[in-house]
Amino acid sequence: xxxxxSIILGMVLVNNYPLAQFLGxxxxxxxxxxxxxxxxxxxxxxxVMVMATAATWPIMRLLDSWNIAYLxxxxxxxxxxxxxxxxxxxxxxxxxxxxxALGVYLPLITTNCAVLGVCINxxxxxxxxxxxxxxxxxxxxxxxxAMIIFSGMRQKLENNDKxxxxxxxxxxxxxxxxxxxxxxxxxxxxx
Amino acid sequence: MNAxxxxxxLVVVMGFVFAVILTIASKVFYVPVDETVTNLxxxxxxxxxxxxxxxxxxxxxxALAADPEGVGPNKCPVGGADVAAKLAxxxxxxxxxxxxxxxxxxxxxxxxxxxxxAEYQGPLTCSAAATLFGGNNACxxxxxxxxxxxxxxxFGAIKVCDGVAVVARELCTGCGACASTCPKHxxxxxxxxxxxxxxxxxTDKGAxxxxxxxxxxxxxxxxxxxxxxxxxxxxxxLAHIDPDKCKNCGxxxxxxxxxxxxxxxxxxxxxxxxxxxxxxxAPVVPPTQGESPRVNA
Numbered sequence: 001x002x003x004x005x006s007i008i009l010g011m012v013l014v015n016n017y018p019l020a021q022f023l024g025x026x027x028x029x030x031x032x033x034x035x036x037x038x039x040x041x042x043x044x045x046x047x048v049m050v051m052a053t054a055a056t057w058p059i060m061r062l063l064d065s066w067n068i069a070y071l072x073x074x075x076x077x078x079x080x081x082x083x084x085x086x087x088x089x090x091x092x093x094x095x096x097x098x099x100x101a102l103g104v105y106l107p108l109i110t111t112n113c114a115v116l117g118v119c120i121n122x123x124x125x126x127x128x129x130x131x132x133x134x135x136x137x138x139x140x141x142x143x144x145x146a147m148i149i150f151s152g153m154r155q156k157l158e159n160n161d162k163x164x165x166x167x168x169x170x171x172x173x174x175x176x177x178x179x180x181x182x183x184x185x186x187x188x189x190x191x
Numbered sequence: 192m193n194a195x196x197x198x199x200x201l202v203v204v205m206g207f208v209f210a211v212i213l214t215i216a217s218k219v220f221y222v223p224v225d226e227t228v229t230n231l232x233x234x235x236x237x238x239x240x241x242x243x244x245x246x247x248x249x250x251x252x253x254a255l256a257a258d259p260e261g262v263g264p265n266k267c268p269v270g271g272a273d274v275a276a277k278l279a280x281x282x283x284x285x286x287x288x289x290x291x292x293x294x295x296x297x298x299x300x301x302x303x304x305x306x307x308x309a310e311y312q313g314p315l316t317c318s319a320a321a322t323l324f325g326g327n328n329a330c331x332x333x334x335x336x337x338x339x340x341x342x343x344x345x346f347g348a349i350k351v352c353d354g355v356a357v358v359a360r361e362l363c364t365g366c367g368a369c370a371s372t373c374p375k376h377x378x379x380x381x382x383x384x385x386x387x388x389x390x391x392x393x394t395d396k397g398a399x400x401x402x403x404x405x406x407x408x409x410x411x412x413x414x415x416x417x418x419x420x421x422x423x424x425x426x427x428x429l430a431h432i433d434p435d436k437c438k439n440c441g442x443x444x445x446x447x448x449x450x451x452x453x454x455x456x457x458x459x460x461x462x463x464x465x466x467x468x469x470x471x472x473a474p475v476v477p478p479t480q481g482e483s484p485r486v487n488a
Contacts (some may be wrong), residue, residue: 082209093220
């Protein structure tokens, strides 16, 4: 149990994907303008990460046994993309409420680098199957946390006219992201 | 050779298998989209302003398809009667009336007329300013002029001119986005045919109103007496024009000692001639013009 806890804590705070490993920066900066959209994105990321891990971990076993482990990236991208599309169709048919809640974010993150990253990291770190699933879940929660913190800060910044003109828009967003990342570095060594 | 062939074949086969699975899945899990919804959404303007009371045009189309009579095809203020008729035709029901509406700013206290009691240095949004003692205006009811309504408007129909919001009536669709944004609640959605409007929201006593603003309604009742159609009532020291009874004659606006009642139609034609005398000159400002031709007394 302690192992799983430390995996989750490590992924949420110490190795937070957007803030400490700099994966998934694109949605982190792109979809964080509003709190509710960043929430939707974060939940969709958790969903896709766990699902992608559940599919890719067994596939890696197959690749290993056939001695073609170097095809990892290509195969993973293919599998994740197809899987997410498939799940989207199934959700639309059988769980319309969930499909509506996840909305456009589900296909948007099909081959997001954070999703691919969590699958590859699971293999590289030598996790077993349940550990890999927990790791993926923790990574998703970390992403959600970073999104929510960042979107809250961005909303405050947008309501403020104290930002000097040259810094308005993207520059102040980048600076904020950098400072937030620096703050998360403070969790280093926690786990 | 095998070292190349195997991975290539593997990836090709995988791609093919996934393609087949997805194609089959798209047929098996096909969710029929209601054709009416697609047709309705195509007719709607697509501005997603939320004036109909739904989250956007497609949301309105969905609701309309589900319950045509209950929702009603005349909710779109942007499309007006044209769109309502088209929607009704698709649904095969009566259109109902859709009277054009416009936003009316119930304040004309620009920077020259309305006094301020403090200098405001916070974030330049009305919502922020309103949280600090209700803003820096001496009049607690007046327009803060920081443009929350301008930012809310999807049609460029409301601009802040000289410290007070001004609606360009020909551009306004009456969607009500500005009215729901305004922290002072001084923007009303009213029928467009009513050209004579009370541009004040101050319910204080006359003397107090005068101290705060030169163009505030002091509740003197002259308009009530002069009105031939009994359209005007004074409530809480503020004149109110009944939109159903008003015939746009404009007598009240001529009689009003503080120019709190304004005739939008007369203003347009005679703005230049009357400008030196009148406090509030031209409320209709095309957005391209930027600055208003307003002249202060």
